[in-house]
Every structure is written in C-alpha cells, then in structure tokens.
Amino acid sequence: MAVLSLLLAVQGVLILLQFQVSLGSWEEWWTYDGISGPNYWGLLNPEWSLCNMGHRQSPVDIDPSKLLFDPHLRPLHVEKERINGIITNTGHGIVFKANSSTKASAVHINSGPLSYDYRVAEVHLHFGSTEKFGSEHTVAGQTFPAEVQILGYNADLYKNISEAVTKSQGIVGIALLIQMGVETNLEFRLLTSQLNKVLYKGQQAVLNSFSVRELLPDTHFYTTYEGSLTMPGCHETVTWLVMNKPIYITKQQLYALKQSMQGERDNPKAPLVNNFRPTQATHHRLLRTNIDFNRHKNQQCPTMYKNMFYKANTGNPGLQ
Ligand SMILES: *[C@@H]1O[C@H](CO)[C@@H](O)[C@H](O)[C@H]1NC(C)=O
Ligand SMILES: *[C@@H]1O[C@H](CO)[C@@H](O)[C@H](O)[C@H]1NC(C)=O
Secondary structure, three states, X not given: OEEEEEEEEEOOEEEEEEEEEOOOOHHHOXXXXXXXXXXXXXXXXXXXXXXXXXXXXXXXXXXXXXXXEOOOOOOEEEOOOEEEEEEEEOOOOEEEEEOOOOOOOOOEEEEOOOOOOEEEEEEEEEEOOOOOOOOOOEEOOEOOOEEEEEEEEEOOOOOOHHHHOOOOOOEEEEEEEEEEOOOOOHHHHHHHOOHHHOOOOOOEEEEEEEEHHHHOOOOOOEEEEEEOOOOOOOOOOEEEEEEOOOEEEOHHXXXXXXXXXXXXXXXXXXXXXXXXXXXXXXXXXXXXXXXXOOOOOOOOHHHHHOOOOOOOOOOOOOOO
C-alpha cells in the first residue's frame, strides 16, 4: 500500500486528502465525477498534468460557424477487413480491443487529414444516463445520447498503442455521434450484443468478425482537429475526425448499456453511465472540414442536427 497525498483547491479552500491505495491500481483511480472527476484528473498524477494544463485538449464543441473549409482534405480511407478482439468493462467504459498480433487481421486507416498509416486498436463507448447527454464531442452545443470512438495508432512509426499514445502523431480518433433511432447499424448491434457479458468491471467477452468500416455512417464529410485523449493522461497526440452524420442506437441498446456497472460483481458501486468528459476550450485551434459550405448547401454542418432523422438534444454537456 502507498499513501497518495492530494492537495486540491476546492472553491478556494485547500484540502489535503490522503488515500490508501494499492500500488499498481492507483493509475485506475479516476472517475467521471466528484474529486476524482475530470476537473481533478491533472492533480491526481503528475503524469496527467496535461488534463488540467493542456491547451490542445479533447473533446471540443464543433461550432459550425467557426469551421474552416479545407479543399485539400481527402476522403478518409478505412479498410473493410473484419477483426477479432475482446470487449471489456474497464470500470471507466466499455472498450473493444482488437487482437494486436502481427498475424491477426487488422484494419488500417489512412488518407483524410492523415500523413501516416494507422492501425485500429480500440473502440470506446461513452454514454449518458438519459437520452439528453452522453457524447463527448458536441455540435453547436448540442449533446448526443452516446458516442463511439475508434482509436488507431500510427503503425508507420510505432509498435503498439501504448507506445504511440505519448508520441507525436501517435493516434487517430474517429468520433461517431450516436442518436436515438428505431433502426440501428448492424455492427453496432454486434458490439452491443455482448453487453450482458460485461456488466461488471473486469469482465470480458470475445467479439469476432467485427467491421469498423460498416460501423461508420454513410458520409465522407467530417471535421478534423488536433486534440488529446479524453481520459487520463490526456496526451495531446490525437488527430480527431468527427463524422458529419450520426449512427443510431435503439432504446433497448441504450438500456442495455445503462446496465453496466463501475465496480466488480461483489462491489458494483455505481452504474457506468455518464462516462464523458466535458468539452474543452479550443485555444485558437483550427477545426477544419471537407464540407464546402457554398457548394453543398444541403450538406452544410448546421443542417446536421436539423436532418429529419436527427433530433437535436438540449442536455447540458457539463451535467454529470
Ligand atoms: C490473435 O490472433 C493470432 C493470429 O491469428 C492468434 O494466434 C491468437 O490466438 C489471437 N489471440 C487472441 C487473444 O485471440
Ligand atoms: C509496446 O511496444 C513497446 C516498444 O516496442 C514495448 O516495450 C511494449 O512492451 C509494448 N507493449 C505492449 C502492451 O505490447
């Protein structure tokens, strides 16, 4: 056991907190609310200081009036291979990890704004306790019930995601905003079909023949910016692409997600809902898009949430 001392400034008052934590597990000691929540991640561990100090943090709000059309952005290329892996309840979220063996089939992502070739390593799910919020990225301040994030590592320069995550141009993140719908994407159904096996922290289930490309919405329009991981250590190594159409989740799937718990079976703690970080300041970063507002009058970003299948929510993204 080690004593972890924390000096926190809470509403102007300094409080010294001491925790008994077992070595090795204390890196896991962060949450999405309270004194171990997003506002304090940077104070919990010196290696996570970017969470509080960084100026290129994620997620961000995508403000359509501030997007810059970049005619040099190419369509994103995502290979159509199906991959095998394991879905895990990490206590912080539901995460699919692809088999990282060099012999296993892999999905590569390149083109778009990317200068390197990236290999898909993980898919993360973020979701809320109600349909009003749950996404990390927002559009014009609008939150969504959930968000899928596909993370790949730079396979030209690095050996695996843990090496790439701290390195320059290490990671690509593709964010898919999720909206309520009656019909869902088949691959998303595959992902959620295993949820009853990973209700508690540490539980795992095999998920084979999963297609990342089929998970994507039917659009080649996106917004891209340079940001960070949305969980500790908030490394500023991620090129984000936020696709300009949602995918859909049914009420039943959202209900299944909301059954997941933060703790282990014998101590389930609280439901694993609201595992999203609030949006971060852009600090003058460029948000570039391949949507030509003048040419695609019907495709321009502000119509994204006015689409008849695409009802805007009014939740407060900062609400925990
Ligand atoms: C990963 O893929 C390799 C090559 O196909 C296979 O030998 C190995 O058993 C797989 N690992 C897991 C954990 O499924
Ligand atoms: C990732 O790659 C680094 C550098 O080659 C290596 O030291 C590390 O053990 C690898 N980690 C995993 C989880 O495979």
